[in-house]
Amino acid sequence: DAGVIQSPRHEVTEMGQEVTLRCKPISGHNSLFWYRQTMMRGLELLIYFNNNVPIDDSGMPEDRFSAKMPNASFSTLKIQPSEPRDSAVYFCASTGQGSGTEAFFGQGTRLTVV
Amino acid sequence: DQQVKQNSPSLSVQEGRISILNCDYTNSMFDYFLWYKKYPAEGPTFLISISSIKDKNEDGRFTVFLNKSAKHLSLHIVPSQPGDSAVYFCAASAIGDMRFGAGTRLTVKP
Numbered sequence: 001d002a003g004v005i006q007s008p009r010h011e012v013t014e015m016g017q018e019v020t021l022r023c024k025p026i027s028g029h030n031s032l033f034w035y036r037q038t039m040m041r042g043l044e045l046l047i048y049f050n051n052n053v054p055i056d057d058s059g060m061p062e063d064r065f066s067a068k069m070p071n072a073s074f075s076t077l078k079i080q081p082s083e084p085r086d087s088a089v090y091f092c093a094s095t096g097q098g099s100g101t102e103a104f105f106g107q108g109t110r111l112t113v114v
Numbered sequence: 115d116q117q118v119k120q121n122s123p124s125l126s127v128q129e130g131r132i133s134i135l136n137c138d139y140t141n142s143m144f145d146y147f148l149w150y151k152k153y154p155a156e157g158p159t160f161l162i163s164i165s166s167i168k169d170k171n172e173d174g175r176f177t178v179f180l181n182k183s184a185k186h187l188s189l190h191i192v193p194s195q196p197g198d199s200a201v202y203f204c205a206a207s208a209i210g211d212m213r214f215g216a217g218t219r220l221t222v223k224p
Contacts, residue, residue, distance in 0.1 A: 004157070031210055033212060035214070040216065041216055042120070042203060042214055042215050042217040043158070043214035043217070044214075045213055045214070048210065048211065055210055055211070056211065091158070093157075093212075100145075100146050100163075101146075102148055102160040103160075103205075104160070105157030105158045105159070106157050107156060107157050108157050
């Protein structure tokens with residue numbers, strides 16, 4: 001397996017534009033996480049899915065952020081409209097069934113909003 | 115609401131000495147704890163873990179200790195090597211959930 005795949009690796013966009021980040025989890029994994037890396041909070045959990053169902057989205061900072069998982073092999077994180085303070089590295093991770101398993105991370109998407 | 119806390123943003127040690135990274139958590143529902151290592155421009159990679167039914171897990175130079183009553187865990191690296199220089203994240207997991215701390219940047223000086 002190629003691991004967790006995120007695209008794009010880098011995104012530069014203008015303030016007010018819509019941004020869509022994409023993630024393909026490891027095949028067979030049933031939990032998917034979106035994290036944002038910041039200096040102050042480290043890896044901040046935005047939302048996670050179990051079996052394609054959003055379980056906890058309390059970490060999503062504002063209504064401008066939304067995430068979907070239409071099937072077991074694909075998820076998106078959308079920011080609309082984007083703002084400069086959204087600039088960060090966004091990571092997607094997936095893990096297998098139940099507790100006691102580690103999460104595998106993608107390479108991340110570095111988002112810059114100018 | 116930071117459920118997992120790493121209060122030391124950075125740590126510097128001499129090569130060959132022990133590195134001790136600390137982590138505290140607040141949610142008693144967490145039953146599995148992990149340490150991840152992150153290099154620049156890469157995603158975090160799994161390093162070592164421990165179940166809540168244990169108090170110690172060792173893997174080569176890396177040992178994780180868990181003190182459930184204090185809701186505290188630590189990662190010991192001995193001997194430290196320059197290649198260990200990275201950001202280390204502590205994570206705590208309950209079924210379907212995984213929370214991370216803010217990370218500690220470890221620098222191992224030759």
